[in-house]
Amino acid sequence: MFKTAVRAARPAAQAARGSVKPSGSSLRAFSTSLRVQSGPPPPQLYGTGGKAGAVPTDIEQATGLERLQLLGELEGIKIFDDSPLDASRIGTKADPILVPSFDTERLVGCSGFPADSHDVAWFNLEKDKIGRCVECGSVYALDFQGEEVHGDHHH
Numbered sequence: 279m280f281k282t283a284v285r286a287a288r289p290a291a292q293a294a295r296g297s298v299k300p301s302g303s304s305l306r307a308f309s310t311s312l313r314v315q316s317g318p319p320p321p322q323l324y325g326t327g328g329k330a331g332a333v334p335t336d337i338e339q340a341t342g343l344e345r346l347q348l349l350g351e352l353e354g355i356k357i358f359d360d361s362p363l364d365a366s367r368i369g370t371k372a373d374p375i376l377v378p379s380f381d382t383e384r385l386v387g388c389s390g391f392p393a394d395s396h397d398v399a400w401f402n403l404e405k406d407k408i409g410r411c412v413e414c415g416s417v418y419a420l421d422f423q424g425e426e427v428h429g430d431h432h433h
Contacts (some may be wrong), residue, residue, distance in 0.1 A: 365393040369417035374408055380424035390414045 324341050328334025340348050350357040368391040369375035383404045388411035390396040396413040403409040409418045
């Protein structure tokens, strides 16, 4: 169920990305028929909602990434990696601690070396830039694993 939900979400994301259409009449549709799909439709990333007079469960009311995470947990798959970063050393400019990310920026918290040697210092880490903890001086770099998206989008 999880894999089909991910497959169902991909076309919606690509459609949203490509929803901006240039103006003008130079474009025309080559086909207006819907794609035929064999088998049952894939599960959606929208919950079914609660029944009248009943309190819905998390899986019934969850949508988007929360539903994806819940479906993954049902399948035994961990969607989001919340494991701690490498704390066995202090990062240097020559050998920074790599922070995996599917986005071009990420919020990072450093608790020092050895671990928990200072209060957590939070800072933003951006792609192609290094970040340094103001408490211990450890250096971090973003290990970008996502797709390059060009265009002006802000969130």
